[in-house]
């Protein structure tokens with residue numbers, strides 16, 4: 090791993106996993122998402138990872154919805170936008186790529202393998218639903234694979250990466266995903282500096298045990314040496330511990346309500362910015378400076394805001 094001299098805080102402000110009935114703080118609808126992104130950037134987040142949602146919180150892919158999100162954020166703050174290509178497991182591949190095609194962002198997510206990605210357990214915890222779409226949506230993940238085949242990965246690398254200059258946050262949910270990434274490096278489709286995001290605690294992926302994080306870094310070191318920057322997060326209650334562990338090892342951190350609705354044991358977070366402030370204080374206590382958006386651009390080899398289609 091290339092040890093981070095400054096720590097990049099990424100914030101995944103809304104995602105497509107959690108649903109409005111779980112927390113009033115979850116940004117739903119474009120205006121909420123914009124406000125959350127701006128607030129998180131002001132709190133010190135250099136990168137904002139975005140999914141789109143309709144006003145009732147349903148995951149969205151339509152360009153018109155993305156257009157209500159991306160330009161208003163960039164009009165207001167200097168921040169690196171990382172657009173999801175994972176979308177939700179119920180979208181087609183073209184739908185998943187629609188926002189990134191439209192804006193050619195500095196960064197986009199890249200999910201490194203087809204897998205089970207199950208969050209039907211949410212349905213067992215919600216007492217009353219705000220919207221009819223939520224329960225069938227989360228229960229559906231029990232039988233729906235999250236498709237990320239090699240041809241799809243290659244297609245996205247070529248269309249967004251080679252043609253558009255977008256670089257990727259490689260989301261690795263298991264050690265095997267590192268080997269898949271190494272295949273694309275060998276093929277010349279992925280070049281250093283890589284941004285590897287270790288994802289822990291998704292049902293269907295590697296669990297949120299700290300030994301797994303150490304092992305992921307050990308294997309990534311073997312495969313990529315110094316050619317990669319590392320970041321990690323755990324979904325749910327272990328989010329802050331995993332972010333702290335990543336920073337401690339010399340990596341970056343990701344927080345946000347996409348992956349965890351919590352700020353402490355049994356306490357729902359009020360906002361994304363609250364999570365940013367919390368991890369920022371931890372990182373600064375470790376004696377590490379926080380990266381600005383320009384620091385992140387330099388460390389990750391990004392094309393800069395001028396390369397984003399507005």
Ligand code: KMH
Nearest residue numbers: 104173174175176198347
């Ligand atoms: N919420 C993460 C576990 C993507 O956007 O491409 C999955 C994610 C995927 O962030």
Ligand code: ZN
Nearest residue numbers: 101104173175
């Ligand atoms: Zn995401």
